[in-house]
Amino acid sequence: MRLVFAGTPDFAATALEALLQTDHEVVGVYSQPDRPSGRGRKLTPSPVKQVALDAGIPVFQPQTLKTPEAREQLTALNADVMVVAAYGLILPQAILDIPRHGCLNIHASLLPRWRGAAPIQRAIAAGDRQTGITIMQMDAGLDTGDMLLKLTTPITESDTGGSLHDRLADLGGDAIIDALAGIIEGTLHPTPQDDAQACYASKLSKEEGQIDWTEDATAINRKIRAFNPWPGTYTDADDLRIRLHESEVIDITSDRHPGTVVARSREGIDIACGLDVLRVTRLQLPGSRAQSVNDLINGGKDILMPGQELD
Numbered sequence: 001m002r003l004v005f006a007g008t009p010d011f012a013a014t015a016l017e018a019l020l021q022t023d024h025e026v027v028g029v030y031s032q033p034d035r036p037s038g039r040g041r042k043l044t045p046s047p048v049k050q051v052a053l054d055a056g057i058p059v060f061q062p063q064t065l066k067t068p069e070a071r072e073q074l075t076a077l078n079a080d081v082m083v084v085a086a087y088g089l090i091l092p093q094a095i096l097d098i099p100r101h102g103c104l105n106i107h108a109s110l111l112p113r114w115r116g117a118a119p120i121q122r123a124i125a126a127g128d129r130q131t132g133i134t135i136m137q138m139d140a141g142l143d144t145g146d147m148l149l150k151l152t153t154p155i156t157e158s159d160t161g162g163s164l165h166d167r168l169a170d171l172g173g174d175a176i177i178d179a180l181a182g183i184i185e186g187t188l189h190p191t192p193q194d195d196a197q198a199c200y201a202s203k204l205s206k207e208e209g210q211i212d213w214t215e216d217a218t219a220i221n222r223k224i225r226a227f228n229p230w231p232g233t234y235t236d237a238d239d240l241r242i243r244l245h246e247s248e249v250i251d252i253t254s255d256r257h258p259g260t261v262v263a264r265s266r267e268g269i270d271i272a273c274g275l276d277v278l279r280v281t282r283l284q285l286p287g288s289r290a291q292s293v294n295d296l297i298n299g300g301k302d303i304l305m306p307g308q309e310l311d
Helices: 010-019 047-055 068-076 119-125 160-187 215-224 293-299
Strands: 002-007 027-032 035-037 042-044 081-085 105-108 130-137 147-154 232-238 238-249 263-266 269-271 277-284 290-292
Touching: 002 010, 002 047, 010 027, 010 047, 010 081, 010 160, 027 047, 035 232, 035 269, 081 160, 105 119, 105 160, 119 130, 119 160, 119 215, 130 160, 215 238, 232 277, 238 269, 290 293
Parallel strands: 002 027, 002 081, 081 105
Antiparallel strands: 035 042, 105 130, 130 147, 232 238, 238 277, 263 269, 269 277, 277 290
């Protein structure tokens, strides 16, 4: 089939690379306009645009898809399907109606759970045992269209936002290839979503990464995993902002105020929480790289000592 692809970040680029290995013809790629990046703030193409350029595919970067010009441009591509993955622009109904088989979205959750911008991180933070990819027939709502195909993957105790992102990106490529085969073979059966089961995965912010030590250690540990590598989690020790990269839950009770360092050893720094104790095993000091607590102690840093209270 003739495909148009719309996406922007690495997650979408992985799916585009998978499609380029098939017999389908990608006749055009849509991606967000280039953004400033790096110290020099140089305009940089998105990962999806770079894949398209390397493959010699025409790239379109409109500021909006709501104009007559945008509709005419897409119509001229004569696409059978438009595949959408983390594109970042709203597709109005007039755009959704142009491809012969409409627009298919590669969504990184098992819909209707976790509609919205950050389904990967929200699933980990909520303690979900599994997640996956849903291929959805797009409509004008926010991730509300009929479900066409699902592939699942477990969420392990060691998964971070980064590791689960990469696994789901690969799964997304597999899922959209299977879905396109189902369209050709006529084997897909659209299933409406149950809106009563829907959760909203709101966009992440850096401010949300601040640890609230009155929460239980399990919830804090999940948040540290979910927000790794972005937006990251942090706590303040006096005038130092310390970023937390890895941790584990210690099933013991402490009568210390939440946020108090109760022990410090080469295995980690134990901090009282609203319930149980969190052992931080990897962290990052201002102006430094992430390091293990063992390396922190070897470096002679007298910070996060027993009795210190964190904000």
